[in-house]
Amino acid sequence: MRRTGQPTINDVARVAAVSKKTVSRVINRSPLLGDDTRARVQAVIDELGYIPNPQARALALRRNFLIGLVHDNPNAQTVMNVQQGMLEALHDTEFEMVVRPVDRGSATMLADLRHFLERQRPYGVLLMPPISENDLVAHACREIGCRYVRMGSAMLDEAEHMVASNDREAVRGAVDHLIAQGHRRIGLICGPHGFRSARERRSGFEDALAGAGITLPRSFIADGNYTFESGLTAAERLLDLMPRPTAIFSSNDEMAAGVVHAARMRGLDVPRDLSIVGFDDTPIAAHVWPPLTTVRWPIASMARSATLKLIADSHPEVEEPSLFLSTLIRRASVMAPHG
Amino acid sequence: MRRTGQPTINDVARVAAVSKKTVSRVINRSPLLGDDTRARVQAVIDELGYIPNPQARALALRRNFLIGLVHDNPNAQTVMNVQQGMLEALHDTEFEMVVRPVDRGSATMLADLRHFLERQRPYGVLLMPPISENDLVAHACREIGCRYVRMGSAMLDEAEHMVASNDREAVRGAVDHLIAQGHRRIGLICGPHGFRSARERRSGFEDALAGAGITLPRSFIADGNYTFESGLTAAERLLDLMPRPTAIFSSNDEMAAGVVHAARMRGLDVPRDLSIVGFDDTPIAAHVWPPLTTVRWPIASMARSATLKLIADSHPEVEEPSLFLSTLIRRASVMAPHG
DNA sequence: TTGTAGGCGTTATCAC
DNA sequence: GTGATAACGCCTACAA
Numbered sequence: 155m156r157r158t159g160q161p162t163i164n165d166v167a168r169v170a171a172v173s174k175k176t177v178s179r180v181i182n183r184s185p186l187l188g189d190d191t192r193a194r195v196q197a198v199i200d201e202l203g204y205i206p207n208p209q210a211r212a213l214a215l216r217r218n219f220l221i222g223l224v225h226d227n228p229n230a231q232t233v234m235n236v237q238q239g240m241l242e243a244l245h246d247t248e249f250e251m252v253v254r255p256v257d258r259g260s261a262t263m264l265a266d267l268r269h270f271l272e273r274q275r276p277y278g279v280l281l282m283p284p285i286s287e288n289d290l291v292a293h294a295c296r297e298i299g300c301r302y303v304r305m306g307s308a309m310l311d312e313a314e315h316m317v318a319s320n321d322r323e324a325v326r327g328a329v330d331h332l333i334a335q336g337h338r339r340i341g342l343i344c345g346p347h348g349f350r351s352a353r354e355r356r357s358g359f360e361d362a363l364a365g366a367g368i369t370l371p372r373s374f375i376a377d378g379n380y381t382f383e384s385g386l387t388a389a390e391r392l393l394d395l396m397p398r399p400t401a402i403f404s405s406n407d408e409m410a411a412g413v414v415h416a417a418r419m420r421g422l423d424v425p426r427d428l429s430i431v432g433f434d435d436t437p438i439a440a441h442v443w444p445p446l447t448t449v450r451w452p453i454a455s456m457a458r459s460a461t462l463k464l465i466a467d468s469h470p471e472v473e474e475p476s477l478f479l480s481t482l483i484r485r486a487s488v489m490a491p492h493g
Numbered sequence: 494m495r496r497t498g499q500p501t502i503n504d505v506a507r508v509a510a511v512s513k514k515t516v517s518r519v520i521n522r523s524p525l526l527g528d529d530t531r532a533r534v535q536a537v538i539d540e541l542g543y544i545p546n547p548q549a550r551a552l553a554l555r556r557n558f559l560i561g562l563v564h565d566n567p568n569a570q571t572v573m574n575v576q577q578g579m580l581e582a583l584h585d586t587e588f589e590m591v592v593r594p595v596d597r598g599s600a601t602m603l604a605d606l607r608h609f610l611e612r613q614r615p616y617g618v619l620l621m622p623p624i625s626e627n628d629l630v631a632h633a634c635r636e637i638g639c640r641y642v643r644m645g646s647a648m649l650d651e652a653e654h655m656v657a658s659n660d661r662e663a664v665r666g667a668v669d670h671l672i673a674q675g676h677r678r679i680g681l682i683c684g685p686h687g688f689r690s691a692r693e694r695r696s697g698f699e700d701a702l703a704g705a706g707i708t709l710p711r712s713f714i715a716d717g718n719y720t721f722e723s724g725l726t727a728a729e730r731l732l733d734l735m736p737r738p739t740a741i742f743s744s745n746d747e748m749a750a751g752v753v754h755a756a757r758m759r760g761l762d763v764p765r766d767l768s769i770v771g772f773d774d775t776p777i778a779a780h781v782w783p784p785l786t787t788v789r790w791p792i793a794s795m796a797r798s799a800t801l802k803l804i805a806d807s808h809p810e811v812e813e814p815s816l817f818l819s820t821l822i823r824r825a826s827v828m829a830p831h832g
Numbered sequence: 833t834t835g836t837a838g839g840c841g842t843t844a845t846c847a848c
Numbered sequence: 849g850t851g852a853t854a855a856c857g858c859c860t861a862c863a864a
Contacts, residue, residue, distance in 0.1 A: 160611070162841055173851045178843060189850060205612050209557060210841035212548040213856050220589070234569040241594060250559070250613060255580060272499065273544045274589060317730045382780045415782055438777075441721045443754055512835045517859065527833060549857035571837050742854055 161202040170198040181206055194420060198448040208248065212457040213361060218275050219248050221464055224267065224291070225282035226258040229380065229408065231436045234455060236282055236305070237456030249277060251463060256285055266424055271298045278302060278464035280457065285426070286310070286431035287350040288403075303451075303460040306350040315475040317460040321351055324449045324480035325358025326365070328431050331447075332401045333366045336490045338375070343390040343398035343409050353407045355433060374399060378409045385409025393428075400429065400491035407432035407448055414442050414487070429488040444486035452478045500541040509537040520545050540767060547587060557614050558587050560803055563630070564621035565597045568719065568747065570576035570775045571792060575621055575644070578796030588804060590617065595624055603629055610637045611715065617641060619796065625649070626689040642799040644792075646690035652815040656799040660690055660771035660772075663788045663819035664697025664742070667706070667770050670786075670821060671740045672705045675829045678713070680731040680738035682748050685718040694744045694772060713738060717748045724748025732767075739830035740768035746778040746787055753781050753826070768827040783825035791817045 163181075166419060167174045179187050180195045198204075225238060227233050240251050253271055256263050259464030271279070271294070278301030285291060286304040292311060295302040304311050304423035307321040332340055341357045345352025356375075363370065373395060379489045385404055389412060392399055404410035419427050424430055424444055432439050432448035439446040458473040466474070502520075506513045511534060518526050519534045553555045554700060562579060565573050565697055573767025579585075579590050593609055595602050610633070612616070617640030624630055625643040634641040643650050648661040681698045695714070702709065707796055711791060715727035724743055728751060731738055743749035749771030756767050763783055771778050771787035778785040798813040805813070 164841080174842080175844090175851060176849090179850085182843085186849060190850080205608075207841050208613060209548055210856090211843075213546070213552050214841080214843040216856070218548060220591070230569040230573040237592060238594075241592070246852090250593075252559075252578060252589045252591050253590075255577075269544070272586075273547060275546075275548075275612060294513060359637070382776070411780065415780075418782065437721070441750065441754070460610075487651040503857080513858075514835060515833090515862095518834085521859090525833060530833080546857050549840090553857080553859040555840065576851080781839085 158208075161204045163204070163206070166195065166198050166202060166204050169202065172194045173255060185428070190412065194484065202458075209417075213400060216275075218277055219250065220252045220274060220276040221249050221461060222252050222254050222270070222274070222276040222279035223282065224254045224279050224285060226256050226285045227282050228294045229406075229436070230472075231283070231309060231438075232320060232434070234443055236280070236457040239454035239459075240461045242454075243458045243461035244467070247465065252276065254279075258288075258303075260284055264294060267291060267325065268294055268298065269294065273301045280460050280464065281305065283307065283351060284346075284349045298392045301464055303463050305460055307354040307455055309476070310350070314463065316476050317456045317463070317474075317478065319451060319453075319456060319478045319480050320352040321451075322358040322361065323356045324451075324482070325405075325433065326361045327358075328433075328449050328482050329359050329362035330365070331484075332403065332429060332431060333362060335370070335401075335429070335488060337401040338491075339370065339397060339399045340368075340370055340401050341389075341395075341402040343378040343385055343388040343392070343402060343404045343413070344375065345405040347377075349380075352405055359403055380406050380408055382408050382412045382415075385412025387412075389413040393417070393420060393422070400427075401431070401488070402428065403431045405433055407436045407446060408433045410446050410448070411438050411442045414444075417460065425487050425489040429491070431488060434485055439483075440485070447485045447488040448483050449480045449485050451480050499546075501542045502543070505534065505537050505541060505543050508541065509534045511732045523715050526622050526638060531764035533655070548689070550587075555823050557616050559591045559613060559615040560588050561593050561609070561613070561615040561618035562621065563595060563618050563624060565595050565624045568745075568775075570777075571773070572621070574793045575619070575796040578793035578798075579619060579800045581793075582797045582800035582804070586804065591615065593618075597624055597627075603633060605632060607637065610634065610639045615639060619799050619803065620644065621796075622646065622690055623685075623688045641804055642802050643800055644795055646693040648815070649689070653802065654791050655815050656795045656802070656813075656817065657815060658790060658792075658795065658817045660693040660790075661697040661700065661746065662820065663790075664694045664744075664772065665700045666697075666785075667772075667788050667821050668698050668701035668742055669704070671742065671768060671770060671822075671827065672701060672707070672750070674740075674768070674827060676740040677707055677830075678709065678736060678740070679707075680728075680734075680741040681714045682717040682724055682727040682731070682741060682743045682752065683714060685742040686716075688719075691744055698742055703809045715743065719747055719772050721747050721751045721754075724751025725755050727750075728752040731755070732759060732761070738767070740770070742770045744772055746773045746775045746785060749785055749787070749826075750777050750781045753783075753785075764826050764828040765831065770827060771820070774822055778822075779824070786824045786827040787822050788819045790819050818819055 163177050166177045281304045309318050378384040378388045432446045435448045435450035439448045462473045502516050505516045620643045648657050715721040717727045769787045772789045774789035778787045802813045
């Protein structure tokens with residue numbers, strides 16, 4: 155029957171002179187199986203180079219061996235980091251990663267996602283921020299009966315379904331650092347409305363100011379949307395202030411790079427005239443001049459853990475953590491204010 | 494039988510009072526089918542919300558509906574652009590994209606890839622550079638009987654298996670532009686050894702110099718590896734030359750950003766003291782100050798076409814092109830040399 | 833134009 | 849412990 159050149163379970167069974175089911179038991183490491191039988195079958199498997207057909211397994215088990223990455227994240231580096239973390243977790247397993255971008259703004263987003271889940275029936279899906287913050291999406295997964303784990307900046311779901319970073323506290327620490335250097339007029343560039351991470355980071359910023367008894371006018375807070383351009387624009391608004399801030403916390407590195415750009419355009423030296431702190435620790439943070447002090451966001455580790463949670467019952471592992479701590483990376487974009 | 498909640502082909506057949514095969518014909522748009530029957534069955538399909546099970550189809554057809562992206566590219570933006578192009582092509586088809594990074598340096602790379610292809614039996618794979626330049630990989634695909642399309646900087650394979658850009662000519666055009674501005678001492682920063690794109694771009698550079706009758710010492714050519722840091726290092730070596738180059742062509746934008754950085758560190762103004770041209774037109778090219786003149790590399794379009802080639806026989810389309818032209822994007826990093 | 837029988841490669845059930 | 853037998857959901861032959 156080896157028409158495709160690929161040996162099947164039948165070939166193995168025939169050569170080993172056992173039943174298909176026995177071969178199946180060997181493949182699936184069934185405990186109730188004689189050691190000699192197992193060894194004999196395994197030998198035939200190796201000899202024939204037999205590889206179980208995932209499609210047939212999927213059909214029989216009524217479940218696929220695909221792990222979906224559902225995302226609507228505009229940042230390439232972030233998505234790649236998540237993919238890398240997932241693939242680390244999936245390495246040497248029978249699972250494959252399928253990528254599913256969605257359009258947060260689209261009216262049919264939820265329907266599209268449902269269709270994907272119902273058609274493909276992935277073993278599980280990893281929800282990346284910001285789409286992971288949408289409870290309707292998580293609810294759809296539940297309804298359809300698809301495992302899911304959400305990544306986010308706060309615990310939005312039960313530990314089993316969640317991998318979170320402590321953005322609020324991390325930002326508080328970063329801004330505390332600025333304050334400890336002597337800064338009092340500190341600007342904030344927010345992330346996009348509707349991003350939970352943007353809210354958390356803003357809260358951390360406000361926590362730090364409140365903790366130090368600093369009150370600033372509303373104008374020290376500028377809107378951004380995590381892009382370089384928005385950081386540039388926001389910085390221009392902030393630097394127009396009189397007196398202007400001596401430091402700016404940017405809710406991500408990309409915008410922080412825009413701040414550097416804006417400062418340079420008006421002849422300000424970073425960090426002498428303006429200290430800057432970013433968030434993420436993406437490559438751009440180290441590439442920009444001066445290298446940015448930033449908060450390292452352990453996104454790849456989070457993705458790896460999230461993926462391990464997803465496949466936990468098929469590959470029993472140690473319990474995966476749900477909370478990941480971000481840490482401050484001190485580089486050259488911060489110094490004490492002068493004058 | 495609707496145990497999973499999902500209606501099957503049997504449910505549709507029963508409700509529509511036809512045979513499974515007739516339903517199958519509707520799904521597969523078989524031409525030999527009465528219009529009234531088709532309409533009736535389609536109505537039941539819609540009513541029941543029936544979705545064909547891809548796993549069952551895969552098993553029966555002995556082929557998967559997965560398109561693999563095989564890559565070992567270190568640049569996040571490039572990989573994301575390719576993924577985006579692929580997903581555009583796959584949108585509204587039954588195919589899914591699975592991502593398969595490989596380690597070019599690993600001794601087991603080829604064996605790992607074979608294992609992936611033999612196990613998963615993807616419908617086809619897209620080979621991204623630089624792994625696409627490895628003939629052994631293409632050969633493995635052929636042997637295993639897996640469709641493949643290679644992306645590259647030159648036609649490395651038959652049109653059916655290839656989507657290429659004209660890097661050599663594009664670079665020649667870019668360097669011609671520099672020469673037309675009056676530059677004569679032009680430095681080159683190469684891509685990594687073993688990357689075909691690096692060779693093609695270097696050839697284009699040499700073509701332009703030769704065409705203008707310019708001869709430069711070997712020291713005007715510096716090695717890089719497509720990273721920011723390598724661009725920085727290479728630029729430092731180039732800028733140490735006496736007399737130093739008035740312009741530098743960098744084989745990609747990432748390294749060009751490093752050149753900008755290096756120039757700034759030694760107080761050189763770009764473009765007044767140094768003109769810079771990059772390659773790729775990734776976001777960093779527009780973000781850096783000044784915005785980089787660069788060569789736009791239509792990587793997403795290439796990936797889309799490559800993917801359409803892959804699924805061509807299942808979704809007959811117009812013939813996809815195999816050669817894509819890169820174009821020069823003029824921004825602010827180039828001007829005539831002074832003094 | 834439509835239907836029937838059988839198979840794709842695996843797992844689950846339930847005997848032995 | 850091990851093995852028939854029947855799913856799983858769809859498709860290809862071939863028949864009607």
